[in-house]
Amino acid sequence: MSDGRNGLQLRSLIKKSGELEISLVDVPTPEPAADEVVVRVEATPINPSDLGLLVGAADMSTAKASGTKDAPVITAKVPEGAMQAMGARLDQSLPVGNEGAGVVMRTGSSDAAKALLGKTVSMIGGAMYAQYRTLKARDCQPLPEGTTAAEGASWFVNPLTALGMTETMKREGHKALVHTAAASNLGQMLNKICIKDGIPLVNIVRSKEQADILHKIGAKYVVDSTAPSFLDDLTNALVETGATIAFDAISGGRLAGNILRCMEVAINKTAKEYSRYGSSVHKQVYVYGMLDTRPIELPPGFGMAWGVGGWLLTPFLQKIGPAEIGRLRQRVASELKTTFASHYTKVVSLPEVLDPANIAVYAKRATGEKFLINPNKFA
Amino acid sequence: MSDGRNGLQLRSLIKKSGELEISLVDVPTPEPAADEVVVRVEATPINPSDLGLLVGAADMSTAKASGTKDAPVITAKVPEGAMQAMGARLDQSLPVGNEGAGVVMRTGSSDAAKALLGKTVSMIGGAMYAQYRTLKARDCQPLPEGTTAAEGASWFVNPLTALGMTETMKREGHKALVHTAAASNLGQMLNKICIKDGIPLVNIVRSKEQADILHKIGAKYVVDSTAPSFLDDLTNALVETGATIAFDAISGGRLAGNILRCMEVAINKTAKEYSRYGSSVHKQVYVYGMLDTRPIELPPGFGMAWGVGGWLLTPFLQKIGPAEIGRLRQRVASELKTTFASHYTKVVSLPEVLDPANIAVYAKRATGEKFLINPNKFA
Numbered sequence: 001m002s003d004g005r006n007g008l009q010l011r012s013l014i015k016k017s018g019e020l021e022i023s024l025v026d027v028p029t030p031e032p033a034a035d036e037v038v039v040r041v042e043a044t045p046i047n048p049s050d051l052g053l054l055v056g057a058a059d060m061s062t063a064k065a066s067g068t069k070d071a072p073v074i075t076a077k078v079p080e081g082a083m084q085a086m087g088a089r090l091d092q093s094l095p096v097g098n099e100g101a102g103v104v105m106r107t108g109s110s111d112a113a114k115a116l117l118g119k120t121v122s123m124i125g126g127a128m129y130a131q132y133r134t135l136k137a138r139d140c141q142p143l144p145e146g147t148t149a150a151e152g153a154s155w156f157v158n159p160l161t162a163l164g165m166t167e168t169m170k171r172e173g174h175k176a177l178v179h180t181a182a183a184s185n186l187g188q189m190l191n192k193i194c195i196k197d198g199i200p201l202v203n204i205v206r207s208k209e210q211a212d213i214l215h216k217i218g219a220k221y222v223v224d225s226t227a228p229s230f231l232d233d234l235t236n237a238l239v240e241t242g243a244t245i246a247f248d249a250i251s252g253g254r255l256a257g258n259i260l261r262c263m264e265v266a267i268n269k270t271a272k273e274y275s276r277y278g279s280s281v282h283k284q285v286y287v288y289g290m291l292d293t294r295p296i297e298l299p300p301g302f303g304m305a306w307g308v309g310g311w312l313l314t315p316f317l318q319k320i321g322p323a324e325i326g327r328l329r330q331r332v333a334s335e336l337k338t339t340f341a342s343h344y345t346k347v348v349s350l351p352e353v354l355d356p357a358n359i360a361v362y363a364k365r366a367t368g369e370k371f372l373i374n375p376n377k378f379a
Numbered sequence: 380m381s382d383g384r385n386g387l388q389l390r391s392l393i394k395k396s397g398e399l400e401i402s403l404v405d406v407p408t409p410e411p412a413a414d415e416v417v418v419r420v421e422a423t424p425i426n427p428s429d430l431g432l433l434v435g436a437a438d439m440s441t442a443k444a445s446g447t448k449d450a451p452v453i454t455a456k457v458p459e460g461a462m463q464a465m466g467a468r469l470d471q472s473l474p475v476g477n478e479g480a481g482v483v484m485r486t487g488s489s490d491a492a493k494a495l496l497g498k499t500v501s502m503i504g505g506a507m508y509a510q511y512r513t514l515k516a517r518d519c520q521p522l523p524e525g526t527t528a529a530e531g532a533s534w535f536v537n538p539l540t541a542l543g544m545t546e547t548m549k550r551e552g553h554k555a556l557v558h559t560a561a562a563s564n565l566g567q568m569l570n571k572i573c574i575k576d577g578i579p580l581v582n583i584v585r586s587k588e589q590a591d592i593l594h595k596i597g598a599k600y601v602v603d604s605t606a607p608s609f610l611d612d613l614t615n616a617l618v619e620t621g622a623t624i625a626f627d628a629i630s631g632g633r634l635a636g637n638i639l640r641c642m643e644v645a646i647n648k649t650a651k652e653y654s655r656y657g658s659s660v661h662k663q664v665y666v667y668g669m670l671d672t673r674p675i676e677l678p679p680g681f682g683m684a685w686g687v688g689g690w691l692l693t694p695f696l697q698k699i700g701p702a703e704i705g706r707l708r709q710r711v712a713s714e715l716k717t718t719f720a721s722h723y724t725k726v727v728s729l730p731e732v733l734d735p736a737n738i739a740v741y742a743k744r745a746t747g748e749k750f751l752i753n754p755n756k757f758a
Contacts, residue, residue: 088647257674268467277691290679295636298687299674304667305694308677309686312656 004029004038004105007131008350008375012054013093014078014086020058022074023067024350025093030134032108037116037137043153044100044128045342046353046362046371048289054096056089057082060363065356072354097128097373101143101152105132113137120147122155122333129350131375141329147336153372154342157313159332161288162190164316165247166199167328172284176200178238178246178259181291182222183210185342185370186249191219192339200241204234204255225255231262238266246285247311252292256285256308257299264302278303286311344372351378383408383417383484386510387729387754390472391433393457393465399437401453402446403729404472408511411487416495416516422532423479423507424721425732425741425750427668433475435468436461439742444735451733476507476752480522480531484511492516499526501534501712508729510754520708526715532751533721536692538711540667541569543695544626545578546707550699551663555579557617557625557638560670561601562589564721564749565628570598571718579620583613583634604634610641617645623660626690628668635664635687636677643681657682665690723751730757 006028013021032038046054058076067073078086101122107113121140127133143152169177179190182203194201195218202221205211211222221241223233237243244267246259263283283302288311298308317325332340345361352358353373362371385407392400411417425433437455446452457465480501486492500519506512522531548556558569561582573580574597581600584590590601600620602612616622623646625638642662662681667690677687696704711719724740724747731737732752741750 251679254674280694288683293679295676295678297674297676300630300669300672304689304691307686307688309688310683312683315659315684 004040004132009127009131010054010096010129010350010353011093012056012096014056014058014090016090018078018080018083020056020074020076020078022054022354024071024354027130029132032106032113032134034108034110035113035137036108036134037104037113037121037140038106038132038134039102039121039123039140040105041100041102041123041128041130041133041375042149043102044097044373044375045154045157045344046373047098047154047157048365049157050096050098051363051365053094055359055363056086060359063356063359065354070351072351074354074356074359095127095130097130098126099124099154099156100128100133101149101155102133102376103149104140107137110137116140116142119143120149120152122152124156129353129373129375131350141333143336144333147333150344150347150372150374151336151341152333155329155332155336155340158186158189158342159340160317160328161313162186162193163328163331164311164313165190166193166197167320167324168286168311168316169199169245172245173282174243174245174284176202176241176243178202178204178243179249180204180225180246180255180259181206181249181289182219183213184249188213188217189340191217195219196339200243202234202237202241202243204259231258234259235262235265238262239269242266244281244283248285248287249289250292251287251290251296252294254297254299256287256296257302259285260298260302260306260308278305280305282306284308288312342370344370347372347374347377349373349377350375383419383511388506388510389433389475389508389729389732391435391475392472393435393437393469395469397457397459397462399435399453399455399457401433401733403450403733406509409513411485411492411513413487413489414492414516415487415513416483416492416500416519417485417511417513418481418500418502418519419484420479420481420502420507420509420512420754421528422481423476423752423754424533424536424723425752426477426533426536427744428536429475429477430742430744432473434738434742436465439738442735442738444733449730451730453733453735453738474506474509476509477505478503478533478535479507479512480528480534481512481755482528483519486516489516495519495521498522499528499531501531503535508732508752508754510729520712522715523712526712529723529726529751529753530715530720531712534708534711534715534719537565537568537721538719539696539707540692541565541572542707542710543690543692544569545572545576546699546703547665547690547695548578548624551624552661553622553624553663555581555620555622557581557583557622559583559604559625559634559638560585560628560668561598562592563628567592567596568719570596574598575718579622581613581616581620581622583638610637613638614641614644617641618648621645624663625665627664627666629671630666630669630675631671631673633676633678635666635675636681638664639677639681639685639687657684659684661685663687667691721749723749726751726753726756728752728756729754 008024009027058078063076104116120143125139214222221237267279283306285308387403388406437457442455483495499522504518600616646658662685664687
């Protein structure tokens with residue numbers, strides 16, 4: 001085993017010429033400052049939010065492998081129309097990987113840093129697709145005894161996003177919520193939270209198979225947007241739950257507008273008085289993903305008390321502040337094997353991340369496929 | 380002059396059969412409770428927000444006059460497709476008129492009520508298209524010496540809506556704002572407020588003539604959405620002003636999305652760092668009107684820090700609370716002849732409101748046409 005003074009790091013580069021290049025580089029491990037630690041990364045997931053940085057707008061069907069077995073290189077073409085959106089990252093070799101877990105090998109001189117020595121910790125902060133990562137002690141979360149790095153790797157993005165949804169619901173005065181693309185890993189986690197916390201959750205899925213997945217884990221309200229009775233089914237679920245906030249991963253098309261419209265119909269089923277401007281109950285859709293890149297279309301028909309907007313984890317965490325973040329992180333750590341358990345279809349080494357056969361699977365972002373990287377595994 | 384024990388009141392009724400009926404009825408004036416006053420209404424405007432209740436979804440080109448000269452009746456057809464939206468008001472004879480001004484004739488026993496006796500006051504609360512109105516003393520605003528009822532009639536809806544926009548801008552952390560359909564009465568008032576208060580305002584208009592109106596009253600940033608250079612013009616104005624919030628009266632189509640997109644481009648002109656999710660500066664469009672009833676279309680291209688939502692005066696006032704409302708009302712009263720001056724093209728009696736020749740003009744909602752009713756004028 002290496003002494004950790006240097007190690008491999010995955011890099012993603014999009015060149016002005018329109019070419020994506022993914023490679024592994026050997027980089028020195030920064031010495032820890034007083035409040036920092038050096039972690040040997042043993043598990044780091046490939047999330048949809050990582051793919052945005054890892055492959056960018058490249059067309060991965062054009063991917064070509066080159067380099068050597070130990071230092072493989074992947075290149076792929078970025079379609080011309082997509083280059084404008086890549087403007088701000090051109091010709092920069094960027095490290096990748098939002099979250100991960102591993103063992104603290106060395107620490108800085110502060111008490112907070114020294115307390116972590118030898119511990120298995122979860123981490124957040126980017127550049128996790130690497131053998132070693134130097135980072136602030138406060139960006140590490142010690143895992144409970146008996147929890148492995150693999151179990152703690154996906155501790156932040158999905159768990160805190162799902163908790164961010166129920167927290168946002170409560171903070172903005174709603175008592176139930178709607179989630180779209182609800183059979184995703186994130187959606188299943190949200191169901192476990194809502195069942196545990198007694199929060200009514202309306203799941204919108206796009207197939208019978210996805211509905212079955214959710215029913216199996218105990219979801220009560222599941223509506224299929226491809227069913228002819230979708231709008232009635234959704235309205236009925238909204239009447240039963242009283243949900244007036246939705247989190248939408250799909251974005252484009254009429255789904256957000258349909259949710260607002262059905263909410264308005266559901267609210268008016270119990271309204272007593274005529275209001276020219278529609279119900280005065282605020283109805284909110286937060287868009288946090290963009291599975292459909294067409295325009296969002298919002299026809300009239302839900303009054304004036306409504307909002308649609310973007311929702312991201314980082315601004316939400318900035319808003320709630322360190323004490324609340326700590327409370328949520330602690331909950332995730334203590335329920336990592338239950339509510340927040342993640343399941344992986346394959347564990348790969350860093351060179352294997354650059355294997356075209358693996359790319360073909362994980363770059364599809366298919367529900368049910370999730371890869372875990374062990375940067376200190378060498379085949 | 381009547382003793383005010385009873386008087387004419389305008390009523391609007393939409394029948395289940397699909398017919399609108401506007402009529403004048405003689406109603407007893409309610410005796411004032413302790414905290415109430417009786418006002419002889421001398422001036423009350425026909426605002427776009429009143430027309431929604433007065434004519435509803437009726438097609439006024441089908442309007443027919445009947446009844447007598449003193450008790451005229453207007454009937455008109457409501458198109459079948461529009462009847463669903465009228466559901467909550469069917470077969471109810473509704474009084475009309477959001478705001479007005481007049482002289483306090485009688486009062487209840489409270490000190491606050493007695494203090495208003497004989498005073499000329501502005502009023503808010505509906506049912507103003509009437510000779511007499513009994514209402515709470517707190518819904519009256521005494522006018523400064525030398526201010527007439529006609530000058531004080533439009534004291535609430537437009538002035539507080541315009542002030543609500545600049546107040547919302549400040550409360551949500553923006554430093555400049557955008558307004559669409561900006562040559563309207565409301566838009567001109569907003570320009571006067573912004574010039575007086577030193578707030579940069581980007582006016583979006585739909586013709587050269589409207590741009591001229593605003594330039595004449597001193598507007599600095601005016602962009603014409605029908606010009607080929609619109610998006611560049613708007614972006615330049617957003618760079619210069621730093622506006623990140625817009626109030627939109629139009630709603631349907633791509634305008635809201637274009638404003639958000641141009642805001643994002645303007646923000647990124649000064650951004651230093653690559654962010655996958657677009658700029659982290661929150662961009663907001665509040666829709667407060669629906670001049671275009673097509674769906675709102677929001678294409679991607681402005682990151683995740685954005686919101687679009689409905690904005691109405693009443694919820695805004697509920698949010699800021701009585702003390703702040705009082706401060707805004709006081710400002711309006713003291714600037715009624717300057718910043719908040721309204722101009723009317725015609726003063727009509729209650730029977731004249733039901734004259735088809737007048738309806739043909741005021742029901743068009745044309746910029747520049749504004750009617751004032753004097754319910755105690757009899758031709």
